[in-house]
Amino acid sequence: xxxxxxxxxxxxxxxxxxxxxxxxxxxxxxxxxxxxxxxxxxxxxxxxxxxxxxxxxxxxxxxxxxxxxxxxxxxxxxxxxxxxxxxxxxxxxxxxxxxxxxxxxxxxxxxxxxxxxxxxxxxxxxxxxxxxxxxxxxxxxxxxxxxxxxxxxxxxxxxxxxxxxxxxxxxxxxxxxxxxxxxxxxxxxxxxxxxxxxxxxxxxxxxxxxxxxxxxxxxxxxxxxxxxxxxxxxxxxxxxxxxxxxxxxxxxxxxxxxxxxxxxxxxxxxxxxxxxxxxxxxxxxxxxxxxxxxxxxxxxxxxxxxxxxxxxxxxxxxxxxxxxxxxxxxxxxxxxxxxxxxxxxxxxxxxxxxxxxxxxxxxxxxxxxxxxxxxxxxxxxxxxxxxxxxxxxxxxxxxxxxxxxxxxxxxxxxxxxxxxxx
Numbered sequence: 001x002x003x004x005x006x007x008x009x010x011x012x013x014x015x016x017x018x019x020x021x022x023x024x025x026x027x028x029x030x031x032x033x034x035x036x037x038x039x040x041x042x043x044x045x046x047x048x049x050x051x052x053x054x055x056x057x058x059x060x061x062x063x064x065x066x067x068x069x070x071x072x073x074x075x076x077x078x079x080x081x082x083x084x085x086x087x088x089x090x091x092x093x094x095x096x097x098x099x100x101x102x103x104x105x106x107x108x109x110x111x112x113x114x115x116x117x118x119x120x121x122x123x124x125x126x127x128x129x130x131x132x133x134x135x136x137x138x139x140x141x142x143x144x145x146x147x148x149x150x151x152x153x154x155x156x157x158x159x160x161x162x163x164x165x166x167x168x169x170x171x172x173x174x175x176x177x178x179x180x181x182x183x184x185x186x187x188x189x190x191x192x193x194x195x196x197x198x199x200x201x202x203x204x205x206x207x208x209x210x211x212x213x214x215x216x217x218x219x220x221x222x223x224x225x226x227x228x229x230x231x232x233x234x235x236x237x238x239x240x241x242x243x244x245x246x247x248x249x250x251x252x253x254x255x256x257x258x259x260x261x262x263x264x265x266x267x268x269x270x271x272x273x274x275x276x277x278x279x280x281x282x283x284x285x286x287x288x289x290x291x292x293x294x295x296x297x298x299x300x301x302x303x304x305x306x307x308x309x310x311x312x313x314x315x316x317x318x319x320x321x322x323x324x325x326x327x328x329x330x331x332x333x334x335x336x337x338x339x340x341x342x343x344x345x346x347x348x349x350x351x352x353x354x355x356x357x358x359x360x361x362x363x364x365x366x367x368x369x370x371x372x373x374x375x376x377x378x379x380x381x382x383x384x385x386x387x388x389x390x391x392x393x394x395x396x397x398x399x400x401x402x403x404x405x406x407x408x409x410x411x412x413x414x415x416x417x418x419x420x421x422x
């Protein structure tokens with residue numbers, strides 16, 4: 001039989017190959033024992049803040065921000081509102097600080113947030129060192145060497161203390177409680193401003209002239225000429241456009257005066273003409289033969305051929321509510337301002353009671369159908385509620401605010417149910 005002999009050189013090579021993994025484990029264990037000193041140094045300022053050893057002042061340098069200064073002294077850039085709170089007399093806007101400004105720390109340490117951050121970093125460094133020591137011990141056992149009994153057994157670090165409640169709140173942390181929010185909402189509902197008559201309702205309502213001769217002026221149309229020839233000679237003015245007016249000899253005009261632009265729609269027997277407002281214009285120039293004005297409000301289409309009248313002043317009744325009355329003033333419907341088969345909200349009706357009867361804007365009338373008293377007939381029925389928005393001497397204009405039955409005809413009875421305080 002042929003024998004195979006292993007030479008000494010081959011045996012040495014095999015041993016060398018077997019020792020390579022052990023050397024690698026030793027080297028790895030030596031590398032893990034190295035602790036990053038820069039991480040431990042990051043807690044220097046945090047420890048100084050924890051013990052209260054902060055400098056009294058800090059002079060701002062070029063390029064610094066409250067964010068970077070908080071990182072420098074508190075080890076947490078999110079604590080910059082604390083620096084701003086201590087230096088509101090120096091820093092007007094926390095987003096802008098300037099070189100040369102002296103920030104005061106007043107010897108106070110920040111909240112427990114910086115302490116918690118520093119403690120967390122120290123614990124992480126300690127945990128890394130412990131892990132390195134255990135790895136080293138495992139490597140020594142793997143290499144067949146006796147373990148190092150001089151190293152203390154790893155001790156589990158205690159849990160960090162719970163954060164304490166802050167004794168104050170910065171301007172960025174103040175929040176409204178739920179009770180305060182609900183109180184504000186209820187206050188808004190309970191104290192809503194009440195306006196019985198608005199200015200726009202007063203001017204756009206329309207009214208009856210009651211055979212009175214008024215100083216009407218003729219609207220000539222817009223002063224702007226179209227670039228393209230038009231077939232119709234009628235002109236239409238939009239809001240903020242300039243119009244020309246032929247003045248009336250019975251009225252005087254001055255720059256800044258307001259004029260009511262209206263259309264005379266129909267004549268009501270016994271009550272004169274029906275005036276339907278189209279807008280409001282303000283005089284900008286007074287010339288010998290015409291008056292120029294700018295349209296500032298539009299209720300309808302402003303065109304040439306309409307009329308202009310000096311604007312009646314509006315008396316604001318204030319934030320008052322009408323009081324209910326019993327057996328109030330009675331009257332009748334004269335007519336509706338617009339022709340509608342069925343009555344609806346925001347329509348205007350004219351009644352035969354006015355200033356001479358004590359009617360003022362804000363009064364509330366109800367339109368009703370009285371009981372006939374016949375067999376099988378129904379009792380009194382309320383059809384509409386009208387709020388008076390414009391008054392004349394013997395007539396008034398009522399705005400529909402509530403509809404119970406839309407069938408309303410001229411001559412139907414009205415009754416005062418709410419009266420404004422005199």
